Amino acid sequence: MRIEHCKTLVTGASGGIGACLALALAKRGAKLMLxxxxxxALQKVQQQISEEVGIIPLIYAADLTDSGSREELVSELQRTMGGIDLLINNAGVVDFTEFSEQDPAMVEQIYRTNLIAPVLLTRALLPGMLEQQSGNVVNIGSVFGSIGFAYFTTYSSSKFALRGFSEALRREIKCSGVEVQYIAPRATRTGANSDAVYQMAKATKMQMDPPEQVAEAIVKAIIKGKANVYLGFPESLFVRINSLFPTLVDAALHKQNQIMARFAAKHS
Ligand SMILES: NC(=O)c1ccc[n+]([C@@H]2O[C@H](COP(=O)([O-])OP(=O)(O)OC[C@H]3O[C@@H](n4cnc5c(N)ncnc54)[C@H](OP(=O)(O)O)[C@@H]3O)[C@@H](O)[C@H]2O)c1
Structure with a gap:
């Protein structure tokens, strides 16, 4: 897909991967709503883009788990941009906790942010894209959305569902002119991860990418238009192995899970 002049909504653009994504898209000439x-935090990102690229992206503060806020966002998008070409569902929350002790409110927050919000935002914006017979929905998943990860059980399953949604919708609207991509980063150095995650990553030698690098890779993947993209090696290979031989991966992760257990939060 061509990024220049592309009317683009980036969710979760106030920090982490989304903020870097906004900058990378602005440099390629996208028209942005963040x-x-x-x-x-959005104003800071807007300021940075204005200084580095010389354009001022639109910003909009909204809690995407709230249906009224989503509706207002969609109206604002229509009013200010006259529709949309590229929706990037990037906003997400992570929690590294033993499931049996995870706060039920957090379980709900994860599914509402990582699954319900992107699905319903897509539901709201897709008819316009179908009408114009062009557009792209990009769902930001995770390698944990293909490999079920212990102590990230809720997070992992939310991304599995987002991957399933992307695949089914892609098949449903094939030949409509609207594309659906699922792009899955591996662990990334952002505020989404707690100190415990960083300590666990060090102890298990888990690789963590800088968000700027991940954002660049996401933009390149959008330009190329491949349906499913897994960032980072050997994680992209493990995704394939897990889909074919999950019991092999059970065994391979057993030792790592024992180390992870030392760091995962255990209280609700
Ligand atoms: N970091 C990783 O290791 C990693 C690895 C693979 C995939 N990912 C995925 O990459 C995406 C971005 O994560 P990140 O690491 O950049 O996280 P981050 O630094 O914590 O940023 C998350 C973004 O989501 C926004 N957000 C969260 N809840 C929201 C809500 N209810 N309404 C609106 N916005 C909300 C936050 O903005 P506000 O706080 O201003 O609302 C923030 O801009 C997520 O989907 C995540 O699952 C991350």
Missing amino acids: VGRRMA
């Missing part, structure tokens, strides 16, 4: 809950 969304997150924190207005001050």
